Amino acid sequence: MRIIYLLKVAWRNLSRNKVRTFVSVLAITAVVMIVIFARGLMLGFTESNFQTYIDNSFGHVRITEEEYQIREALLPLEYTVDGFAGAGKSEMISEIKTLDRVEHVLPRIRFGAMASIDDRLIRMSGVGIDTAAENEYGALKADLKEGRMPESDNEIYVGSGLMEKLNADLGDRVTFSFADAYQSLRGRSFKIVGVRESGVVQLDDNFFYLPLSTAQDMLWMENEATELLVFAADAQEAERLQTDINTLLSEKNAENYTSVIWNKADPLIEIYNEVGNLMNLVYVLFILLGTIVVTSSLNMIIRERTSEIGMMAALGLKEKEIMKIFVYEGSFMGVIGSLMGVIGGGIITFYYSIEGIYVDVFADAMKELDVLVEPVFYLIFNFENLLISFVLGVVVVTLACLFPAYKAAKMDPVDALHYIDE
Template sequence: MKFLDYLRWIFRALWMQRMRSALTIVGFAIGIAAMVLLSSLGEGLRLFVIQEFTQFGSHIVAVTPGKTETFGLGGILNTTRPLSLEDAEALERIPGVEQVVPVVFGTAQIKALGRSRYTEVAGVGALADKAWKLEVSQGSFLPVEDVHRARAFAVLGSKLKQELFGNTSPLGEFVHIGGNRFRVIGVMEPKGQFLGTDLDDMIYIPANKGLQIFNRESLMEVDIFYSPAVPTDRLTDNVKRLLIERHGFEDFTIVTQDQMMATMDNILRILKYAGGGLGAISLLVGAVGITTILMITVTERTSEVGLLRALGSTRGQVRNLFLGEAVMLGLIGGLAGVLAIALLIVAVQLFVPALPVALKGEIVTVALMASMLIGLIAGVRPALNATRLSPIDALRAE
């Protein structure tokens, strides 16, 4: 029997039982749609997080104060010492370092012109705008000056400026942060959010002022932006060596962006595959449907099987016909499910563009292969039953 003959037979058989076939296809389509949707959501979330982490560049090392150490008896000692502005200045002298940004964050009440609101306060260095790829729309960013004697200047995020000053220019005006007065020297361009933090609803002040306002001895973090020509391992070794010389021992933690990205990527990939696995469970319903329908079909088509065998068809050819029906049901159901999700994703991107959904070719391929494989497995038992029918007994039964 030629391949085209197989196809004609399979499509004719499915058409003659179109109601059963349609119900089975719907079951497969629902399972595949669930699998593809959950996998696409997981992939979209992974790409969203990667994009969030790389919007400030890809060559970043973060240094935070404190290091947790474990001793033989099971005790854990958290050795926390201040990460100072002097440390940040010293890190600037490491070869290959382009910008160093001392960081201290907190929430405080901002007052200006009789208006007030609670928002994020970022105490940063003067190069934070260049390092974090921030643009100034009015005025200028914090000036480069002695980090210990930096003047009380402030730069407003675009949303915070609108809330406090409306359409009037805030340049030269004063804002009060926790009882301290700051002169506004700039307004930032809209930037959006970073992992849930609204960068537009934020005020930037010098790091030394941030330490005073929040009564902190240590910076929360020092971000080091380095040249792509410098290997990450060499840079982290130099950072570790310098800080150990200054502090006497390793009382800090160094995290590279590569490490953060690799960890997040692994976690989100697991979530994506777990979501796809949950969706694949619903394919079992379709598998049961195919098995049931084909078992009934074998019983109803006994004379047909007997005639095929009487005309010289081998057991293998009869088996392949029934397996082909099962695989075709899985394939058509899978295609229907993928098409439904593709249309849904297009609609989501049109009306809710912020929702992270990404339909990848590998997801579609795996889904269709899974659909056909489950169809094949579900059709094995009915196909074997069909091959066991004796031609004479099958014809006599009719």
């Protein structure tokens, strides 16, 4: 029952100087709101862009010919995935699909192409896709702005930015030049049947998609692909999925193939991860800024109540109990401020998780960089973010109160009582 008495004393003390208590609580509220917003923004930024890389470049695990990975920037067509012992990719895909963690396997062929429009040479990248498999996975289809996915020969699905460069409309025919697997320059006309708008400049301005069978035919790549993107049920399964794939490749003596997990496939993704880890420290520093007001308040309270502290000690309260009163007082402010911060930060985060934040300057900068980043940031609103921010606020504030509370507990009762006479 002693602890209840101490809690009551601490709670009653909050109302002794309402202005000071309000300012302290407001400071904590502000920093907790900032932390919730910052975490929501960071989580939204990384998850969105991680998913963009997963859907468009790496899958959860990407399988390529070993030499292809080294020369990938040149989009070579001589290093292909042509199955186990050259038996064709179809059998290899069937084998991969038997693995327990595999949900989708997307074969793709990437190649370079160009078009001459009004005396301008437009460079672009073509991607041969298995339309049925892509529709089942759903990422490309989800970005369909108008029209439909390509189904038959010479139909293409074009990024919205690229279509503007081509001065074309849905249903128009365009002619592209490209080099086949034997380095022969060829040309072919295509009909635009769909427009993709992903919101990622590098994708919308530079890519078009066509049926895999069409790409294989025109590039002389029968039953081949330049890559296989393999997906598990969740990105968290990627490492175990890679282990399963590597085991299969080893059993089939397919040493010429290599598998790469999505979060180790691009230095930029690793940078995102490092920044995320660094931000955890930044969140703590934000909370510490708010605790400066709380600790300053407690120090002022201790000076004002010096004689009262002497009386409590004279009446038999132990040092630990005096210390607890001030810790509880600071903790109450931490709990109230953190709770208000969670409410305010939660409302703001929820709003921007729906509306998103569009940054014009950032969008313009993305046009100059070869990175898959969306210019619109959608914050992540979830209970985990609110809970972590609340606990972080309460814990850091409570820890920050320990030192001033310790100072109060260590006061000499005689000196504290003498303060009355002064």
